[in-house]
Amino acid sequence: MPPNFGAASIDAHKEGQEREIGKHGLKKLLVKAGEGWERPSTGDEVKVHYTGMLLDGTEFDSSRDRGEPFSFKLGVGQVIKGWDHGISTMRKGESATFTIPPELAYGEAGAGPSIPGNATLKFDVELLSWDSIKEICKDGGILKKIVAEGRNWATPKDDDEVLVRFEAKLEDGTVVATTPLAGVEFRVTDGYLCPAISKAVRTMKREEKVILTVKSQYGFGEAGKKAHGNECAIPPNASLIISLELLSWRVVDYITPDRKVVKKILKQGEGYEMPNDGSLVKVKYVGKLANGRVFDERGLAGELFEFRVDEEQVISGLDKAVSKMKKGEVSLITIDPEYGYGNSVTRGSLSLIPANSTLTYELELDSFVKEKDPWDMDTGEKLKAAGQKKEDGNALFKAGKYQRASSKYEKAIKYIQHDNSFSEEEKKVVKKLRASSNLNNAACKLKLKEYQEAAKLCTTVLQVESQNVKALYRRAQAYVETLDLDLAEWDLRKALELDPNNREVKVELTRLKQKVCEYNKIQAKMYGNMFARLSKKVEDRGTEVQEVSELSKLQMALADIVLCSRSAW
The missing domain is CATH 1.25.40.10 (Tetratricopeptide repeat domain)
Structure with missing residues (x-):
């Protein structure tokens, strides 16, 4: 990434002021302030209009005269260093005049007949826009170009279920895979089509659109893929160009460490607060068995169902799940029998619940009143x-x-x-x-x-x-x-x-006292066994009987010490 030269001074830069960027003589005169706060970074494809001049005002190049903006990839050596460093300080829509010393321009050699050696140059530059290019993997195997920014800041986690739409092509433009208009759904960690898609969606925001440049190791590798149905074959070691859109996703949370209570968010809630233990919550829900049969429903037709969290007024799984929800949130809760009704046959409000049933609840947290925290009392x-x-x-x-x-x-x-x-x-x-x-x-x-x-x-x-x-x-x-x-x-x-x-x-x-006696007997037996093994080794080696006798005496003496170690009792 180009160094962020003089970032603090640039933030305070006013129109008409000239500031030095870095320590190599690069100067920037702000002509027109840009929009927002974001700046392009290394690898981004920037689009600019510019006019290049010598110090005496002689113009040697201009995109404006050609009537077409100039695009290049920032920070990878496609332009002179003064451009890489200077344009990395600009915001969208900003105009500036850069004075670039020879060492950050064309040096002693110059450039063609228009730019002599050791020339200091001036460029009037307007930053029109940029497309952000990000490396998803450190080896450059997946490059992501953002075509349309997504909403909010969150990105999917491994266990979340994403809905995407994509089209995959070979480098020659041959379409090898595409989704229906409605998209396809899959769990992030399971992936879809090829490894690049699951890796990319982990970095994407809701409704973000990107173009992925995918090397073969994140596509179909050395084997490629045979033609199947309407899908074309993918040659071995082929790179792919994938247009990918993240339409939406369902956040999946494991409520308990053993993953036996799972919450899948169908509609996001408001704010950041959640019920604490003792909160009075108002909910409505439909409870179903694994076969889809409804066994219970509350709060749908009339008054909302209310209960206090952590007071055993509902099954444990429902209690734990609602304490992880926000106001207005709608979630699908899957509850293992251990956190439901266990091995008992139970009657719900509408029908029987068989023993060892896995339960699902479509649950909406309408509102809650938190129990006061100690610091509020x-x-x-x-x-x-x-x-x-x-x-x-x-x-x-x-x-x-x-x-x-x-x-x-x-x-x-x-x-x-x-x-x-x-x-x-x-x-x-x-x-x-x-x-x-x-x-x-x-x-x-x-x-x-x-x-x-x-x-x-x-x-x-x-x-x-x-x-x-x-x-x-x-x-x-x-x-x-x-x-x-x-x-x-x-x-x-x-x-x-x-x-x-x-x-x-x-x-x-x-x-x-009884525990001590038991312990001492165990210790005596342990020492007895130890010395028995030792004496056996002595016998096996043909040692004199006298040595064995002395060893046996030692064995008995130590056992007595253990047994009498608590003579105070």
Whole structure:
């Protein structure tokens, strides 16, 4: 790309002012300002009118006299360096006079009888337009010339479904493939016709039209393609010229990491906001089975269907999908049985839903009211919201829904994690609420077998309340499972000192003793096996019986050490 000489000064350039571009003596007098902010870049095909003169005013060339604009490819050496550098600073419709020193023009040699050696030249240039030429691949295998700019800024992703129209030709003009007027649809990552088309659409905006110059490695390669039906044969190693238009596309989003809930956007929504957990949403939808039979519909004929996000008022897949939608968006949601009704036979509003059914919903998010975020609340609202989330978590825990309960406790903490704005009385409530939420969450983590997370939550509480018996007890439970038995013992004995009659702590202490015995037996067996193998090797080598005897004594002594390592018990 030509250097963007003096870009900052050019942006402030006023008509009638002359500025130097770069450090080699190139000067630009702005005669007429251009439109917009875009400038051509390397490889673009620019179209200009110009008049070239010597310093004494002698004219030696003019496109205006010929009545035809001059076109060239910018930045690839098709014109003198002064043109490449100077025209790269211009905007569409701009007129400027460039004073170009010899080293950026024709140097010592000059050019023909009209331009002597070491001549400084002047060019009056008007930038009429340019066609943007982009390299899609770094090897120059696909060049894209934009014929018509697209709308907006977004481009398709690999999983999106695009609708395109194209015509492919050989370099001699022979048409080898074309689409119907309505176009063809395909998933970007699957491609269509040849690799060049899927690579190109990844770079295109909606309604953009381009001409692709495609080398054979991105076309049909060394094999070419045999004639088929009305399609012509494509010779081996043939380059292609493809006129391609991206008519539209459907954005495809995987809502869950396991790709079992998929959202395909049929109509884009408004703005950028989406519902958060607790939002009250109003929707209308039609639910269908894989065979197309409608099993449920809401909000189509009358009042919109409303529910709160993340409150289990609809199936999990629908809940997760609507939280990724914008107001006014219409999407097709495909939901695996795991996020639907599972292996149960269920009745929809219109018909039965068989077990293990994959479901599709055409869903429109009419509107939503977001639940307040913590930073939008006063202290009273924060305390109330945190308390409610904790109670919600308690109800879910009792129902055995430990993952969802854990999420509620974490949300409770978010409302009160910063207590700078609370009054002294409120801080006392915050302290209790924070401790109980973290400890309840630790209980969830134990049920979910996330023992390290459980221990961390208990440690958070103990950093504030070092004598919290429940925190010591639950951390000890986590330590037992991670075989940090010494740490578990310390926590339990500390808890028993603080609360000698605590039955749960005593039961856990008994469990720990049993765990230690089991662990020691495993260790003794492991050492026994190790020394048995070692003694066998000694015997195989014909070593004296005395050595074996001494080794056996050592084996027994080490096993005893292991078994007695917790004599304090």
